[in-house]
Amino acid sequence: MTKIxxxxxxxxxxxxxxxxxxxxxxxxxxxxxxxxxxxxxxxxNYSQGADCTSTLNIIKELGCDVExxxxxxVKIDSxxxxxxxxxxxxxxxxxxxxxxxxxxxxxxxxxxxxxxxxSLSKRPMKRVILPLELMGAKxxxxxxxxxxVIKGQExxxxxxxxxxxxxxxxxxILLAGLNTYGExxxxxxxxxxxxxERMLKYLGADIVTxxxxxxxxxSKLEPKNITVCGDISSAAxxxxxxxxxxxxxxxxxxxxxxxxxxxxxxxxxxxxxxxEILDQKILCNEEVGDIRVKTSDLKATTIEGAIIPRLIDELxxxxxxxxxxxxxxVVKDAQDLRNxxxxxxxxxxxxxxxxxxxxxxxxxxxxxxxxxxxxxxxDVDCYHDHRLAMSLYVAxxxxxxxxxxxxxxxxxxxFPEFLGLMESLK
Numbered sequence: 012m013t014k015i016x017x018x019x020x021x022x023x024x025x026x027x028x029x030x031x032x033x034x035x036x037x038x039x040x041x042x043x044x045x046x047x048x049x050x051x052x053x054x055x056n057y058s059q060g061a062d063c064t065s066t067l068n069i070i071k072e073l074g075c076d077v078e079x080x081x082x083x084x085v086k087i088d089s090x091x092x093x094x095x096x097x098x099x100x101x102x103x104x105x106x107x108x109x110x111x112x113x114x115x116x117x118x119x120x121x122x123x124x125x126x127x128x129x130s131l132s133k134r135p136m137k138r139v140i141l142p143l144e145l146m147g148a149k150x151x152x153x154x155x156x157x158x159x160v161i162k163g164q165e166x167x168x169x170x171x172x173x174x175x176x177x178x179x180x181x182x183x184i185l186l187a188g189l190n191t192y193g194e195x196x197x198x199x200x201x202x203x204x205x206x207x208e209r210m211l212k213y214l215g216a217d218i219v220t221x222x223x224x225x226x227x228x229x230s231k232l233e234p235k236n237i238t239v240c241g242d243i244s245s246a247a248x249x250x251x252x253x254x255x256x257x258x259x260x261x262x263x264x265x266x267x268x269x270x271x272x273x274x275x276x277x278x279x280x281x282x283x284x285x286x287e288i289l290d291q292k293i294l295c296n297e298e299v300g301d302i303r304v305k306t307s308d309l310k311a312t313t314i315e316g317a318i319i320p321r322l323i324d325e326l327x328x329x330x331x332x333x334x335x336x337x338x339x340x341v342v343k344d345a346q347d348l349r350n351x352x353x354x355x356x357x358x359x360x361x362x363x364x365x366x367x368x369x370x371x372x373x374x375x376x377x378x379x380x381x382x383x384x385x386x387x388x389x390d391v392d393c394y395h396d397h398r399l400a401m402s403l404y405v406a407x408x409x410x411x412x413x414x415x416x417x418x419x420x421x422x423x424x425x426f427p428e429f430l431g432l433m434e435s436l437k
Contacts, residue, residue: 017419017430019407021387024258025436029249031241032428033058033083034267036178036206037297039066039107041237042077043115044210045087046070047189050234054085057239060425065103069112072098089234093119102127102157104352104424107179109157110139111207114183117148118190119163126158130395135350139183142171146187146195168193175347176200176320181225182207188227189216198224203320204271206297210237213296240267240299244398245426247275247325251332252405252433253304254284260305261436262289268298274321276302278329282309282336311338311381319344326376327359327402333379334368335409342376352424353394362391362403366410388412397424404433 038058043066045052057063067085071077074095076088098116100123102108109125113136116123126132137155144150146166152159168191173180176199185207188195202223211218215233219226246266253261268276268291279286285307291300311333314322322329326345333340348355360372366387369380387410393400400422407414422429 012420014418015420016415016417017404018413018415019404019410020413021410022256022408022437025253025256025261026259027436028262028264029432029435030264031246031249031266032426033239034242035060035063035244035425036107036204036242037210037239037267038063039105039111040206040210041239042066042070042085042087043111044214044232045234045237046073046075046089046092047115048214048232048234049089049092051086051088052234053080053236054087055236055238056083057085058242059083059427060423061103062105062107062424065101065105066108069100069102069108072100093121096121098123100125102131104128104131106131106134109136109159110179110183111186113139113143113159113161114186116163117143117146117150117161118166118187121163122161123163124158124160130352132157138175138177138180142169142180142184143187145169145171146191148187166191168195170196172198173200176203177347178203178205178207185211185218185225185227189230192229194226194228196224196226201317201320202271204269206269209269209296237295240294240297241265243267243272243275244324246302247328248401248405248429249432250275250279250286250302250304251328252408254279254307254309255332255335256408257306261303263302263304265299266302268300270298271321274318275325275329277318278312278314278322279332281312282332283307284309309336309381311336311340313341313343315341315343323347324398327355327398328405330359330363330368330370330377330379331402331406333381334363334370334383334385334406336381338381340379340381343373344375346375348376352396353399355396355399358394358396358399359402362399363406365389365391366406366414368406385410386412387414390415390417392417393419393421395421397421397426401426401429
């Protein structure tokens with residue numbers, strides 16, 4: 012990956028309309044689940060991010076024929092999938108790929124080695140290894156980290172009570188249960204994003220959701236075409252930028268509005284952001300709409316408990332947002348931020364302090380004293396973390412002096428279109 016540094020200058024305003032790129036979580040699942048149908052599935056608006064490309068490469072390795080028909084249009088033929096005995100699955104930087112494919116391959120009579128880059132190899136996999144082992148999976152690992160060598164076989168259904176609310180953990184178990192006789196059940200302390208449940212139901216799986224619990228039985232998925240909506244985690248950077256940059260009024264088109272993902276909107280509204288939802292509809296079992304945001308006078312709040320899983324990826328940019336709110340904003344119960352591409356709590360606090368944000372680290376989050384005048388005029392680091400890099404860019408839009416973000420190329424992991432879209436609004 013070529014090193015690219017980006018310098019952000021203060022913006023006078025942000026105005027216009029942009030279409031938010033494809034949802035990363037839904038794109039991952041669309042190609043993974045297409046590989047399980049045994050038929051042909053066309054996916055429209057597939058993400059161009061490196062992580063989702065890793066998932067496409069994995070299903071190719073698993074025997075799928077993947078044809079790129081046009082920009083963001085993918086045709087997947089899975090009739091020859093899972094026909095070999097041994098597979099090497101390169102997950103790149105994608106934790107989603109590694110955790111979800113673990114559940115898929117553990118329940119099949121194949122042997123797979125799942126590995127990734129230096130960053131992914133440091134990330135915790137115990138959270139999926141333990142429940143899979145309870146189902147009878149045979150997994151070799153390096154102190155619960157990648158590479159994972161999984162000798163697939165017939166598994167047993169379990170009733171698993173997850174200690175954390177994690178869509179990746181939940182999805183891993185459900186995907187193992189999809190190919191396991193009997194009823195597999197997962198219960199979370201809070202409801203995490205539910206794209207897996209929605210898409211499996213759309214494709215005909217025998218799956219039922221009851222509150223914080225989901226039950227699945229062995230099912231054959233139907234090869235149905237999928238259209239991917241825009242990613243609200245990507246939209247979050249523009250929502251915050253539009254609310255904190257002076258004289259701004261922007262519309263974000265085609266954004267996923269799944270209630271398990273709209274915590275960012277709920278928090279921004281609670282903090283008095285001027286946000287309006289337009290043209291809402293249902294697309295492949297997912298809520299979708301346009302969002303309008305304008306420059307706003309903000310007030311502080313406390314963010315904790317059940318809402319955290321609904322905005323865990325957005326918390327870095329919410330910290331930037333809170334820096335411009337009147338009063339003290341407190342984020343709690345977000346200790347899982349320490350297990351992302353970086354220790355997002357420590358790294359976020361370090362870099363925001365450099366540019367003038369009054370932010371303090373806590374064990375499970377951070378505390379921000381608002382209405383900061385951000386000075387900038389310095390270099391900041393993103394720690395190979397795409398979301399941290401984009402959050403720092405948004406902060407740079409309201410800094411008095413330019414901010415140089417080192418190694419900004421990591422944004423391509425999830426959002427290669429970010430810079431172009433941001434420039435189009437200036």
